[in-house]
Amino acid sequence: xxxxxxxxxxxxxxxxxxxxxxxxxxxxxxxxxxxxxxxxxxxxxxxxxxxxxxxxxxxxxxxxxxxxxxxxxxxxxxxxxxxxxxxxxxxxxxxxxxxxxxxxxxxxxxxxxxxxxxxxxxxxxxxxxxxxxxxxxxxxxxxxxxxxxxxxxxxxxxxxxxxxxxxxxxxxxxxxxxxxxxxxxxxxxxxxxxxxxxxxxxxxxxxxxxxxxxxxxxxxxxxxxxxxxxxxxxxxxxxxxxxxxxxxxxxxxxxxxxxxxxxxxxxxxxxxxxxxxxxxxxxxxxxxxxxxxxxxxxxxxxxxxxxxxxxxxx
Numbered sequence: 120x121x122x123x124x125x126x127x128x129x130x131x132x133x134x135x136x137x138x139x140x141x142x143x144x145x146x147x148x149x150x151x152x153x154x155x156x157x158x159x160x161x162x163x164x165x166x167x168x169x170x171x172x173x174x175x176x177x178x179x180x181x182x183x184x185x186x187x188x189x190x191x192x193x194x195x196x197x198x199x200x201x202x203x204x205x206x207x208x209x210x211x212x213x214x215x216x217x218x219x220x221x222x223x224x225x226x227x228x229x230x231x232x233x234x235x236x237x238x239x240x241x242x243x244x245x246x247x248x249x250x251x252x253x254x255x256x257x258x259x260x261x262x263x264x265x266x267x268x269x270x271x272x273x274x275x276x277x278x279x280x281x282x283x284x285x286x287x288x289x290x291x292x293x294x295x296x297x298x299x300x301x302x303x304x305x306x307x308x309x310x311x312x313x314x315x316x317x318x319x320x321x322x323x324x325x326x327x328x329x330x331x332x333x334x335x336x337x338x339x340x341x342x343x344x345x346x347x348x349x350x351x352x353x354x355x356x357x358x359x360x361x362x363x364x365x366x367x368x369x370x371x372x373x374x375x376x377x378x379x380x381x382x383x384x385x386x387x388x389x390x391x392x393x394x395x396x397x398x399x400x401x402x403x404x405x406x407x408x409x410x411x412x413x414x415x416x417x418x419x420x421x422x423x424x425x426x427x428x429x430x431x432x433x
Contacts (some may be wrong), residue, residue: 125330126337133191140198142207146217149236156217157210157237158190160202166240178271179243180205180425181234183261185252185277186303186346188338189216193251196414197421204426208241210234212257214345225345225352226360227253231260238269247425249274251410252380256280256355259366267367272425276373276417277407279381280363281389283356286381293317293379304339304346311335317379320406365394371424372397373417375405398424 134144142158145165149155159165163179180201184193190209201207211218212230220233234257238246248270250258255278262273279286287299294302294313305311308331315322354360370393374386383401390399400420405412422428 124333124337126333130191133195136195137191137198137209140202140207142198142202142209147237147240149233149240152222153213153220153233153236154218155210155213155233155237157208158198159208159241160206163206163208163241163243177204177206179246180207181238181246181248181261182207182209183234183248183250183254183257184209184212184215185250185254186350187252192338194410197410197418200418200422204422205247208237208243208246210237212254214342214349225348226354227256227349227352228260228264228354229352230257230349231264234261235265245269245271247272247274249276249421250278251276252278252407253349254278256353259363262366262368262370263364270368272371273366273368274371274373274421274424275389277375277378277381277409279385279389280355281385281392282353282381286356286385290317290380300347300350303350304343305335306340306343308332308335311339318407320375320377320404320412363389363392365392365396368396369424370397371420372399373409373420374399374401375407375409375412376401376403377406380407 137158141161143161144158146154146156147165182194182197184190189211194209198207213220213233248258248261255275258273258275259280262270291297291299291302294317296302296310296313301310302314305314308328311331311334312326372386372390374383376383386399390397402409402413402416410417
């Protein structure tokens with residue numbers, strides 16, 4: 120007996136928020152091995168467009184999602200207000216959504232390299248970038264690889280780019296799971312409930328088991344083996360592969376005050392390591408998902424920074 124899933128209905132609603140913000144969903148082959156699915160502002164041309172369709176007048180902005188569901192679930196509250204000021208590119212990272220590769224590489228630096236080739240395919244010479252959680256790892260690599268010549272401003276939200284193996288062990292202990300993979304790739308209602316309780320400052324009081332099973336089974340269960348490989352291939356914390364250095368761009372760090380995935384003390388450490396061009400904004404009454412928990416405040420902070428509006432920093 121086939122069980123009714125609420126996930127497709129929720130996804131349809133979220134897709135409408137992107138369409139109503141003036142974006143369309145496209146598949147772009149960036150090389151012979153790799154294809155990216157992404158949402159792109161209608162005013163931006165894609166390789167198959169004719170030149171007359173190009174009518175872009177706004178600066179481009181790339182939004183990079185974290186682990187969990189696809190980009191539509193993580194940026195639905197941002198696309199409309201941001202689209203008033205920017206042409207948006209909102210990709211699904213490799214092995215999320217319909218983005219795939221035959222390459223054996225799995226690191227966050229490889230994800231960044233794939234996005235760099237996407238920018239080339241779209242003909243975008245300079246962008247700003249916003250990344251949340253795992254997407255912050257990718258944003259850092261993208262900004263460092265392309266430099267200030269191609270990346271203007273950088274936003275790293277809820278993203279511990281100083282993460283090491285000890286941080287993963289601490290997170291697993293806080294969640295009461297055997298490994299971080301069990302938490303970040305939940306296959307059971309219990310593990311998904313543990314993730315929500317850590318990721319959200321005020322989780323819903325009532326989360327029915329059938330809904331958690333539905334989300335775990337019909338939304339988060341795709342490409343599980345490849346996503347495990349992505350987690351294992353993260354270079355952060357591996358001194359032989361990664362060294363955190365200050366970026367040449369202006370950097371905004373956004374952090375939820377009650378983040379239990381990446382605790383707040385890491386935000387201060389990251390700001391110090393990124394140097395004088397980095398500033399930190401702490402959002403009260405939010406945890407690991409401030410763009411969802413308090414989108415109005417998040418969007419205001421984001422726009423003030425991206426548009427160059429002065430704002431007091433922490």
